Amino acid sequence: MASQIISLSSIATPNNGVDLDEIMQQKAEHQGCGTSGGSGKASCGSGAGQGDLAPEIWEKVKNHPCYSEEAHHHYARMHVAVAPACNIQCNYCNRKYDCANESRPGVVSEKLTPEQAAKKVLAVASTIPQMTVLGIAGPGDPLANPEKTFKTFELISKTAPDIKLCLSTNGLTLPDHVDTIARFNVDHVTITINMVDADIGAQIYPWIYYKNKRYKGREAAQILTDRQMLGLEMLTERGILCKVNSVMIPGINDHHLVEVNRAVKSRGAFLHNIMPLISAPEHGTVFGLNGQRGPTAQELKALQDSCEGEMNMMRHCRQCRADAVGLLGEDRSAEFTTEAVMAMDVEYDLESRKAYQSLVEQERQAKADAKQAELETLAGEQSDIKILIAVATKGSGRVNEHFGHATEFQIYEASASGAKFVGHRRVDLYCQGGYGEEEALETTVIRAINDCTAVFVAKIGGCPKASLEAAGIDAVDRYAFEYIEQSIIAYYRDYLDNIRSGAIVHGPRGDAEIRQGAYVAA
Ligand code: CLF
Ligand code: SF4
Numbered sequence: 367m368a369s370q371i372i373s374l375s376s377i378a379t380p381n382n383g384v385d386l387d388e389i390m391q392q393k394a395e396h397q398g399c400g401t402s403g404g405s406g407k408a409s410c411g412s413g414a415g416q417g418d419l420a421p422e423i424w425e426k427v428k429n430h431p432c433y434s435e436e437a438h439h440h441y442a443r444m445h446v447a448v449a450p451a452c453n454i455q456c457n458y459c460n461r462k463y464d465c466a467n468e469s470r471p472g473v474v475s476e477k478l479t480p481e482q483a484a485k486k487v488l489a490v491a492s493t494i495p496q497m498t499v500l501g502i503a504g505p506g507d508p509l510a511n512p513e514k515t516f517k518t519f520e521l522i523s524k525t526a527p528d529i530k531l532c533l534s535t536n537g538l539t540l541p542d543h544v545d546t547i548a549r550f551n552v553d554h555v556t557i558t559i560n561m562v563d564a565d566i567g568a569q570i571y572p573w574i575y576y577k578n579k580r581y582k583g584r585e586a587a588q589i590l591t592d593r594q595m596l597g598l599e600m601l602t603e604r605g606i607l608c609k610v611n612s613v614m615i616p617g618i619n620d621h622h623l624v625e626v627n628r629a630v631k632s633r634g635a636f637l638h639n640i641m642p643l644i645s646a647p648e649h650g651t652v653f654g655l656n657g658q659r660g661p662t663a664q665e666l667k668a669l670q671d672s673c674e675g676e677m678n679m680m681r682h683c684r685q686c687r688a689d690a691v692g693l694l695g696e697d698r699s700a701e702f703t704t705e706a707v708m709a710m711d712v713e714y715d716l717e718s719r720k721a722y723q724s725l726v727e728q729e730r731q732a733k734a735d736a737k738q739a740e741l742e743t744l745a746g747e748q749s750d751i752k753i754l755i756a757v758a759t760k761g762s763g764r765v766n767e768h769f770g771h772a773t774e775f776q777i778y779e780a781s782a783s784g785a786k787f788v789g790h791r792r793v794d795l796y797c798q799g800g801y802g803e804e805e806a807l808e809t810t811v812i813r814a815i816n817d818c819t820a821v822f823v824a825k826i827g828g829c830p831k832a833s834l835e836a837a838g839i840d841a842v843d844r845y846a847f848e849y850i851e852q853s854i855i856a857y858y859r860d861y862l863d864n865i866r867s868g869a870i871v872h873g874p875r876g877d878a879e880i881r882q883g884a885y886v887a888a
Pocket of ligand 2: 452454456504506507
């Protein structure tokens with residue numbers, strides 16, 4: 367999503383472009399044009415988001431945007447593309463495809479040396495104080511490029527010791543590197559595990575290259591799954607937090623992923639991230655070319671829901687580029703080209719980063735308190751009605767994006783138990799230079815959020831509002847600049863009241879689409 371560029375100064379506030387004074391002013395202006403704001407309760411209180419996590423685990427996840435859904439509204443990650451080679455072939459991967467406007471794993475604009483990567487990390491950390499995690503996720507496999515990967519970690523752990531190190535691998539050589547991973551204090555490792563059955567694996571992986579030999583078919587898949595399970599066990603024994611990423615491929619591993627979920631949970635994985643297959647002919651992948659489809663939004667949600675009782679499910683993954691920079695829903699990589707980074711005068715100021723992050727923590731606490739207060743108004747509510755709500759946001763857990771500027775919508779499920787983040791949907795930009803593209807609205811936005819009862823926005827024009835309402839989606843701007851979860855709970859309470867009074871009739875919504883094609887910037 368390279369077109370979603372926010373100015374450098376914008377991210378240097380806890381609200382991603384909107385500081386608190388500015389929010390209050392925007393709220394006042396917004397209310398002045400005929401809408402009403404929600405209630406902005408905020409007070410001090412309990413810790414934001416720790417739940418029942420042990421303190422040492424919370425310490426590791428609290429500002430990691432991938433390991434904590436709540437943190438992803440506030441903290442950013444960056445990837446450095448130091449690992450070009452791969453030792454396996456996945457039928458959904460084509461690293462030759464390179465488009466600056468495309469956002470998916472394996473895609474990068476520039477490959478870096480470890481030294482260039484280290485300079486880039488300092489440049490980004492100085493510009494974006496809420497960048498807390500450095501991940502190496504390709505464009506190939508980091509552990510198929512161990513020298514470059516670990517050299518990069520070594521350089522960064524010396525110059526920017528407050529940044530968490532993160533690694534994402536296919537797992538084939540993972541057991542060989544577990545000791546080195548532990549030595550470099552890499553606290554977070556992701557393994558992509560799509561199967562634990564070699565017959566299914568043979569449909570996903572045409573070959574692997576292992577110990578100087580190429581293996582194919584079932585034999586290749588069996589070696590891969592054995593190595594993945596061993597690597598996962600070795601990491602969790604050492605107390606390293608492991609996340610498992612799985613690509614949901616309808617007709618191949620969709621039902622099987624429940625079994626994968628059990629297998630990784632029993633080996634100590636902390637989090638399971640089931641992602642939709644991205645498959646389009648223009649990507650040139652085997653699956654893209656043979657017409658393999660990805661899941662619909664409701665198919666993905668149903669699978670995630672069915673695994674949720676087993677372990678923590680990640681639903682906020684953005685399937686990032688291997689050179690992504692910024693909050694998960696944005697990509698600022700275009701600001702940090704090698705040329706731009708090398709020309710930068712970088713001053714790494716640990717104290718000012720800490721000071722900034724303490725402001726972020728205050729904002730998180732205020733948000734958690736506001737949510738809790740609103741939740742108390744649902745106490746005793748017995749309704750089993752659940753609705754989905756799409757939210758236009760640019761971070762900080764607030765409804766703070768205009769409908770026409772949204773390149774994605776965050777999706778929440780509202781129920782008697784409160785508001786739960788259940789995913790996001792990417793869309794084409796509706797606003798194209800001052801006028802709305804009806805086609806983009808009809809073909810993309812409505813299809814992407816068709817399963818939602820309402821969409822919350824900071825602002826929306828009359829035409830798109832009417833189109834959404836014709837599609838049965840309530841376009842709501844009365845919560846502009848309020849906290850998302852607090853607003854969703856308030857809306858849900860009103861929704862139930864309206865059903866009971868007969869003002870509205872609750873009915874089922876349809877399915878929605880997950881965007882599959884290449885992203886085209888406005
Ligand atoms: Fe990067 Fe991955 Fe680390 Fe995150 S991404 S290496 S754990 S810092 Fe995150 Fe991006 Fe999804 Fe990966 S949103 S693709 S899960
Ligand atoms: Fe591509 Fe990653 Fe699969 Fe390698 S492991 S083929 S880089 S998706």
